[in-house]
């Protein structure tokens with residue numbers, strides 16, 4: 001049974017081809033709908049609360065094919081019972097009124113199980129290819145913030161008007177409103193100062209790339225302090241590429257093989273494209289600002305979180321992440337279905353055991 005302050009688990013939906021690592025290592029992971037339905041059902045039976053779809057319009061870092069995120073999310077919701085599916089959406093191609101309407105309908109179809117991940121974009125080539133405007137980094141967040149404020153207004157108010165720099169509409173009433181109250185959960189992805197400021201002001205959840213416990217603590221303290229100034233609370237989700245094996249040697253060998261078989265040109269091309277993201281900002285603190293070649297082989301720095309080892313080691317590290325304020329682990333795996341099963345059988349029970357011990361200790365202290 002999950003208790004109210006237990007750490008939650010999400011997984012990346014492989015709705016783009018190539019898996020979660022830019023490597024030629026064998027991956028028993030598939031981007032097809034059939035595979036993803038089986039994965040979603042396996043995940044909800046193994047203690048995962050959320051699944052996160054990805055949005056990409058063009059190929060890159062080995063992802064030759066990309067299924068669209070909102071329709072794919074709805075496809076997974078139709079075949080599951082408990083899982084919440086977070087659909088990635090770009091302000092730009094999506095306008096807030098359309099997104100609000102589309103997600104409100106899916107919220108009804110799924111009995112309140114859709115969520116949104118507002119992504120601000122890092123790949124200029126993609127926006128150029130689809131003929132979308134590409135504001136500079138911090139302006140992309142200004143646009144995303146307007147997008148989120150618009151969604152919240154439309155989902156919670158009648159006769160809602162918005163006059164922003166990027167979006168303007170007046171006296172709009174959405175019917176039916178979503179099932180979820182006060183509104184559909186809003187996640188966002190990104191780690192730069194602009195991302196953190198936006199999270200503090202408007203988002204329910206802040207999703208960040210993989211990182212060390214120390215670096216994550218800095219980000220979390222910053223967001224929580226800023227959110228407090230706005231009388232708000234923000235929950236934190238962290239990416240991790242999980243390699244759980246019976247022995248530490250086996251897990252480390254898998255990591256080494258992934259890196260040794262990296263698709264070098266694709267990793268370099270990805271690294272070049274990420275210069276449009278947080279590294280380009282004056283503070284240089286965003287996603288990929290400090291990533292090495294090895295880090296980029298998992299395209300959201302998932303090795304850095306170091307959930308690589310035995311179930312005991314991983315469970316212990318998850319507790320350390322929880323202690324600095326992480327609420328959710330967003331996980332990727334090499335062979336998704338079989339590793340989600342292994343995680344549910346071997347790692348998750350240990351995490352829950354450690355959490356129970358901590359609650360008992362806290363009570364008796």
Ligand SMILES: Cc1cc2nc3c(=O)[nH]c(=O)nc-3n(C[C@H](O)[C@H](O)[C@H](O)COP(=O)(O)O)c2cc1C
Pocket residue numbers: 053054055056088117118119120121122188189190191192193194195207208209239276277278279285286287288300330
């Ligand atoms: C968990 C997570 C999920 C993301 N999903 C997507 C996605 O599906 N599509 C996309 O283009 N960018 C995605 N991004 C990228 C972000 O929207 C953002 O462009 C990037 O993290 C750079 O942000 P920064 O400059 O604020 O650090 C994601 C980021 C994170 C952390």
